[in-house]
Amino acid sequence: IAGITQAPTSQILAAGRRMTLRCTQDMRHNAMYWYRQDLGLGLRLIHYSNTAGTTGKGEVPDGYSVSRANTDDFPLTLASAVPSQTSVYFCASSEVAGATDTQYFGPGTRLTVL
Amino acid sequence: GQNIDQPTEMTATEGAIVQINCTYQTSGFNGLFWYQQHAGEAPTFLSYNVLDGLEEKGRFSSFLSRSKGYSYLLLKELQMKDSASYLCAVRDRDYKLSFGAGTTVTVRA
Numbered sequence: 001i002a003g004i005t006q007a008p009t010s011q012i013l014a015a016g017r018r019m020t021l022r023c024t025q026d027m028r029h030n031a032m033y034w035y036r037q038d039l040g041l042g043l044r045l046i047h048y049s050n051t052a053g054t055t056g057k058g059e060v061p062d063g064y065s066v067s068r069a070n071t072d073d074f075p076l077t078l079a080s081a082v083p084s085q086t087s088v089y090f091c092a093s094s095e096v097a098g099a100t101d102t103q104y105f106g107p108g109t110r111l112t113v114l
Numbered sequence: 115g116q117n118i119d120q121p122t123e124m125t126a127t128e129g130a131i132v133q134i135n136c137t138y139q140t141s142g143f144n145g146l147f148w149y150q151q152h153a154g155e156a157p158t159f160l161s162y163n164v165l166d167g168l169e170e171k172g173r174f175s176s177f178l179s180r181s182k183g184y185s186y187l188l189l190k191e192l193q194m195k196d197s198a199s200y201l202c203a204v205r206d207r208d209y210k211l212s213f214g215a216g217t218t219v220t221v222r223a
Binding site: 031033035040041042043044045048050058059090102103104105106107108 | 118147155156157158159162201203209210211212213214215216
């Protein structure tokens with residue numbers, strides 16, 4: 001079944017550790033996004049990529065980095081995790097970054113930083 | 115940037131109608147989306163408005179007034195499975211989405 005997969009499903013991480021959240025889509029969508037969702041704050045955009053080889057910063061990019069080496073994969077890296085990065089992380093993709101295209105979301109990764 | 119407001123919670127009875135309002139202030143409007151999110155799951159797309167007026171999709175309708183910075187999502191003939199959070203999202207000229215905090219709808223028998 002086509003869609004977006006994320007790994008891991010959940011993770012408990014010690015502060016200061018490095019962590020990469022994986023996101024893969026098989027819909028050949030050009031644009032991909034990373035959001036974090038915190039209670040009372042809604043979804044906030046961390047980083048995005050309009051096409052393979054390009055990335056951009058969203059609303060809350062500090063402490064996170066991304067890469068887009070190919071169309072399908074868009075990993076999110078926390079270089080040195082801090083407790084404030086405890087959140088649920090959603091990856092999303094859309095066919096093109098424009099027009100009436102819709103973003104489709106992966107199942108999410110629940111990350112706890114202690 | 116975007117400033118998006120929607121109520122935190124709403125409760126309604128099975129079979130009833132509920133209207134979820136969303137107001138926004140934006141530096142560049144390029145469309146408004148509504149998503150549904152069940153607890154512990156990913157958001158799923160419900161509707162999209164870019165022009166003023168009503169868009170109807172079965173039991174769900176969404177309305178937009180760009181001049182008032184206002185949208186609503188109307189859920190008719192409520193079912194228990196409609197208990198979820200409903201997210202209002204505004205797209206800017208760079209095609210990025212900004213989300214409201216979400217409205218949790220509880221449907222009671």
